[in-house]
Amino acid sequence: MSKEFEGKVALVTGAASPIGLGRAIANRLASEGANLVVVDLNQDAIDKAAQELEKEYGIKAIGIACNVTKPDDCDAAIGKVKEAFGRLDILVNNAGVLKDNLVMRMSEADFDFVMDVNCKGVFLMTKSATKLILKSTDGRIVNISSVSGLTGQPGQANYSASKAGVIALTKVFAREFSGRNVLVNAVCPGFIKTEMTGTLSEEVQKKLTDPSFIPLKRPGKQEEVAATVRFFCSKDSAYITGTYLRVDGGAAIGM
Numbered sequence: 001m002s003k004e005f006e007g008k009v010a011l012v013t014g015a016a017s018p019i020g021l022g023r024a025i026a027n028r029l030a031s032e033g034a035n036l037v038v039v040d041l042n043q044d045a046i047d048k049a050a051q052e053l054e055k056e057y058g059i060k061a062i063g064i065a066c067n068v069t070k071p072d073d074c075d076a077a078i079g080k081v082k083e084a085f086g087r088l089d090i091l092v093n094n095a096g097v098l099k100d101n102l103v104m105r106m107s108e109a110d111f112d113f114v115m116d117v118n119c120k121g122v123f124l125m126t127k128s129a130t131k132l133i134l135k136s137t138d139g140r141i142v143n144i145s146s147v148s149g150l151t152g153q154p155g156q157a158n159y160s161a162s163k164a165g166v167i168a169l170t171k172v173f174a175r176e177f178s179g180r181n182v183l184v185n186a187v188c189p190g191f192i193k194t195e196m197t198g199t200l201s202e203e204v205q206k207k208l209t210d211p212s213f214i215p216l217k218r219p220g221k222q223e224e225v226a227a228t229v230r231f232f233c234s235k236d237s238a239y240i241t242g243t244y245l246r247v248d249g250g251a252a253i254g255m
């Protein structure tokens with residue numbers, strides 16, 4: 001039996017960290033036959049990720065250094081995808097950053113930085129990828145948002161606004177690309193222990209993983225987010241576009 005993503009090419013941004021969500025998503029798609037383009041800021045780190053994917057899953061993978069806040073970097077990255085594979089079927093906009101502070105202490109620079117990477121980066125990479133992915137007969141775009149974008153979190157004016165923006169972009173893309181059968185959805189993870197959340201203070205980490213705050217009484221796992229992204233990339237979600245799924249153990253039920 002052929003694998004779900006055999007013959008397809010997937011690009012995942014922010015995939016360098018071995019314990020990050022991007023890598024777990026790349027692993028899951030590669031394990032089902034997709035060839036992978038992994039993108040992150042540092043060339044050595046992303047080359048290493050690509051080599052590990054090829055070795056582990058026997059697929060073809062390339063690593064590209066690209067800052068998603070720079071239009072030229074995004075265009076160059078998609079140029080390399082075209083050169084290496086000639087096609088793009090799946091785009092996962094996962095790159096993201098945190099820079100928490102209370103509104104009264106948050107600098108304008110920190111607000112702009114987080115908005116630029118998390119929200120504008122999704123716009124720029126998608127814009128660059130549009131021509132190529134619209135040629136796919138069954139294209140998929142999955143944007144990684146956050147429950148913080150649904151509920152708003154104290155200390156996260158920049159992050160919550162950026163992730164709410166990602167949901168709005170998801171709806172716009174879904175409408176604009178529907179005529180070419182490119183489906184666009186978002187995933188909103190709750191708390192998952194990665195390099196990013198490791199930068200939060202112990203007090204905040206404790207609060208976010210407090211069992212009384214999470215109905216399923218535990219933090220999430222990278223693989224659980226990857227499984228939801230996999231669903232949105234698969235044939236099983238063929239009639240779903242312009243929506244989001246929370247992967248948060250119930251933390252934001254009702255949102």
Ligand SMILES: NC(=O)c1ccc[n+]([C@@H]2O[C@H](COP(=O)([O-])OP(=O)(O)OC[C@H]3O[C@@H](n4cnc5c(N)ncnc54)[C@H](O)[C@@H]3O)[C@@H](O)[C@H]2O)c1
Nearest residue numbers: 014017020021040067068094095096146189191192194196
């Ligand atoms: N971990 C969580 O609890 C959690 C919860 C909700 C949403 N998310 C979202 O999931 C995504 C992945 O987060 P993670 O926890 O794996 O963090 P992570 O820090 O491990 O991964 C983020 C990656 O993005 C890369 N990156 C940052 N800025 C970039 C840029 N300008 N261009 C290209 N790459 C860039 C980083 O180098 C890093 O490898 C993020 O969008 C994050 O906001 C995470």
